[in-house]
Amino acid sequence: MTLNNILTVNGTLIIYGNLETGNNSELIANSGSSIFIFGDANLANKVSLDLSSYFVVKGNFTKSGASNQGDLSISGAHIYIFGVVDVPLDNNGIPWENFSVCSTGNYDGTTESTSDICDAGQLDDFIENVDSEELPDEIYDQLVGCDAPTATISGDATICEGESATINVNLTGTANWTLTFQLDGTNYLTVENISVSPYTFNVTQAGEYTVSSVSDANCTGTTSGSATITVNPTNxxxxxxxxxxxxxxxxxxxxxxxxxxxxxxxxxxxxxxxxxxxxxxxxxxxxxxxxxxxxxxxxxxxxxxxxxxxxxxxxxxxxxxNTFDVSTQSPGQICNAADGQINYTESDVATPITFTVDMTTGNMAWSPNWEITFTLTPGPGATIDNITTSAGSFTTPGPYRITNIPSSNGQGSVDITLEVTGNIYSDLTVLFEITAAKELGYDTPDKDNDDWTATQTVLAIPNTGEITTN
Structure with missing residues (x-):
């Protein structure tokens, strides 16, 4: 680009090549404007520069003519010359308009006026002082000419409440890096001065984590990948x-x-x-x-x-x-005799039993003094702790004798309850043996003045049996 007149820049001027200025030309950069020259800046012997914003030359900066020709006005400008600065010197060795480049690392990013000790920074100063986001898109990367860094995030995980998951970010480029993370599309965290790759960090919150931006020591780069964290509640x-x-x-x-x-x-x-x-x-x-x-x-x-x-x-x-209440009616019953049962006659007894007959119902009752003797034997693996009958309570092992068994309607009975304890793993059988001592007799009831005699046959109690519980 050749400039032979006056050019005032109020926005951004980008020159992809060299800037050539003719005699008496003027280049004015107003406040807030930017001039980026990707080639050399060659100024004629008479030229006026008025700089109050960014003035960046990627190539060399040359001023021809005598040291007293041309003007340079600087007011709070940001001046960077990446190449060689060649300006005329006066007889005392003082450069044109006192313009000089600072040694690397000594430029703070702003030139207040030409009276400053030095007026421009170099490439390293530009990288150190300038935030890429302050410049138009891609200008920063184009100026520094770097290999764009990359950031790849990974680390899908399923965790429990109260646990954390580790997310990894693999980085390329030149340290130090700056990363901005998003969680479910919303900015989540910005981490600066990352010095090693991969960069790892722990999270406890569920969602999709991504890297929205990456920059290294030279320029910004590209991002990829994601890490999805699932958090399960406690059982x-x-x-x-x-x-x-x-x-x-x-x-x-x-x-x-x-x-x-x-x-x-x-x-x-x-x-x-x-x-x-x-x-x-x-x-x-x-x-x-x-x-x-x-x-x-x-x-x-x-x-x-x-x-x-x-x-x-x-x-x-x-x-x-393993307690069983095994209840059973007294083994067998004392009742009227039947065919096949043991019959007793008057000659079999020493003391008669008195029988009475209800003449209305025909039911017969007797008044005995029965005596039952029994012995209980528990099955394998069990013991009999308590025996309770309608005639009283007993303790193991017996034998026991029950007398005065109540009778009604020609029947007498006694209940026997067993409490069985022990390691019982199968059906329990309790054996018993009973002996019944009986005295039988008869009486002659009278009805309507008619005498009649009844000989009563009585069933003997069976002498063996068993009680079984499942």
Whole structure:
């Protein structure tokens, strides 16, 4: 570009080549304007420069003519010359308009006036002082001529509440880097002065993380990739089978009431502490404990959820007793004789039994003094702790004798209740042996002044039997 007149710049002037100025030409950069020359700036012997904003020359800066020809006015300008500065000197070695380039690292980015010690910075000063975002798009990168850095983010992860995930950013270019991150499309974090690659950081919040911008020591670059973080809540378990079902007492070989829990987050469950015969199962977010216990004791169980997040347990207690109340009518009955049963006659007894007959109903009753002697024997693996009959309470082992068995309508009976304890794992059989001592007789009832005699035959109690519980 050749300038032979006056050019006033109020915006941005970009010259992709050299700037040549003729004699008496003027180049004025007003406040807020920018002039970028990607080639050389060659000024004639008479030229006027009025700089109050960016003036950047990527190539060389040359002023021809005598040192006293041409004017240079500077007011708060940002001047950078990347190439060689060649301006005329006067007889005292002072350059034209006192214009000189600062040594590397000594230019603070602004030239207040030509009276400053030095007037322009070099390439390194430009990189150090100038933010690329202050300049028009891509101008910065074109001026510094750098290889654009890259930032690639990765680190998809699924974590639990309270945990953190590590995100990685692989970087190319020249340290130090500046990264701006976004979370779900919104600016999240800016990190400066990153000195190593890859750059890693930890997050706890769910969402998609991306890098929206990257710049290194020289220029801005391009970004790619994403890291999606999923945060799962902690597992939960809630008793759903009703209050108290997780603390229940049952007798051995009696099914428990099913214990159920509703779960969230888990993919299974482990069970411990359950009695034999009881098992646990997890399916479709529900835990079920069920079965029939086959061993006695107190069992504190634990349900530990597996999969998902957190260590979540449910606990309870199943108490299994092995106490059986085995109730049975006194083995056999004392009643009117029937065919095939043992008959007693008057000659068989020493003391008669008095019989009475209800003449209205025809029912017959007797007034005996029965005596039953019995012995109980528990089955394998069990003991009989208590024996209770309608005639009183006894203790193991016997034998026992019951007398004065009540009678009604020709029948006499006694209930025997056993309390059986021990390690009972199968059906229990209690054997008993009974001996009945009887004294029989007769009486002659009278009705309507008619005498009649009844000879009563009485059934003897069976002398052996068994009580079985399942």
């Amino acid at each position: 939960t378990t809630t008793l759903s089978s009703g209050p108290g079902t997780d603390t229940q007492t049952v007798n051995i070989k009696t099914p428990i009431t099913d214990i159920t829990y509703t779960t969230t987050g888990a993919t299974g469950a482990d069970f411990s502490g359950l009695p034999e015969g009881i098992s646990g199962n997890w399916a479709a977010n529900e835990v079920t404990i069920s079965g029939t216990p086959t061993e006695p004791g107190t069992f504190n169980y634990t349900v530990e959820l597996t999969g998902g997040c957190g260590t979540v347990n449910a606990t309870g207690t199943i108490t299994v007793t």
